[in-house]
Amino acid sequence: WMRKHIAASGANVSLTARRDLAMIAVQGPNARAKTWQALPQLRAGSETLKPFSGAQLGDVFVGRTGYTGEDGFEIALPADQAAAAWAELTAAGVAPCGLGARDTLRLEAGMNLYGQDMDETVSPLDAGLAWTVDFKDEARNFVGKSALITQPASRRVLGLILEDRGVLRSHMKVFAPAGEGETTSGSFSPTLEKSIAFARLPLTVEPGETVEVDIRGKRLKARTVKLPFVRNGKAVV
Numbered sequence: 001w002m003r004k005h006i007a008a009s010g011a012n013v014s015l016t017a018r019r020d021l022a023m024i025a026v027q028g029p030n031a032r033a034k035t036w037q038a039l040p041q042l043r044a045g046s047e048t049l050k051p052f053s054g055a056q057l058g059d060v061f062v063g064r065t066g067y068t069g070e071d072g073f074e075i076a077l078p079a080d081q082a083a084a085a086w087a088e089l090t091a092a093g094v095a096p097c098g099l100g101a102r103d104t105l106r107l108e109a110g111m112n113l114y115g116q117d118m119d120e121t122v123s124p125l126d127a128g129l130a131w132t133v134d135f136k137d138e139a140r141n142f143v144g145k146s147a148l149i150t151q152p153a154s155r156r157v158l159g160l161i162l163e164d165r166g167v168l169r170s171h172m173k174v175f176a177p178a179g180e181g182e183t184t185s186g187s188f189s190p191t192l193e194k195s196i197a198f199a200r201l202p203l204t205v206e207p208g209e210t211v212e213v214d215i216r217g218k219r220l221k222a223r224t225v226k227l228p229f230v231r232n233g234k235a236v237v
Contacts, residue, residue: 019079022079023074025066026094028072029071046062049064060078068102107189126154155203159237161237162222168195168213171184172214178205189229209224211224
């Protein structure tokens with residue numbers, strides 16, 4: 001897809017698979033301090049980075065980015081340096097985090113997962129991602145702009161908090177007074193100590209409504225909320 005559009009645009013762009021690089025993401029309220037403690041050579045070039053920005057520091061790229069809802073860095077570095085960097089980080093007290101934990105964090109933070117909450121068949125306007133699309137600059141063109149202008153959102157994404165006993169998962173039917181919807185991601189939230197989910201629902205459903213979710217043939221009550229569920233480690237719903 002990318003090569004097709006590069007060719008059509010006539011732009012001078014090349015795609016290179018960088019198997020010589022590794023990435024380590026350090027996330028959490030103390031992530032930056034721990035990174036600088038373990039890898040002090042990165043401090044000067046990364047101390048002033050704002051969220052969503054990055055810097056090339058020699059052969060290492062540091063981005064103040066991540067997909068956990070927490071502050072921190074994503075560090076791309078030569079693969080042959082990764083093991084030593086990992087050892088320094090763990091020695092500084094940084095704990096390894098598995099994909100399951102990361103998935104729970106991004107769910108609490110209200111962040112979509114590609115292939116589950118969105119894919120090439122779902123408009124960003126229906127996936128709760130309108131904030132990522134720039135319609136204000138009329139001179140700015142991008143692939144799919146005309147389609148988005150002519151096809152406004154038909155659904156909206158809200159969070160669900162289960163009020164009955166059970167666990168919300170993906171692809172469960174949701175019944176609201178305005179019509180049916182579906183969960184896209186769901187799990188147990190350690191922060192809220194309740195089961196939570198994203199749901200794609202009719203446009204007229206509002207936060208604070210009571211809906212029902214079909215869990216193994218039983219309709220269980222849930223409450224709709226505005227995302228995210230958690231910000232900076234604290235519940236906001």
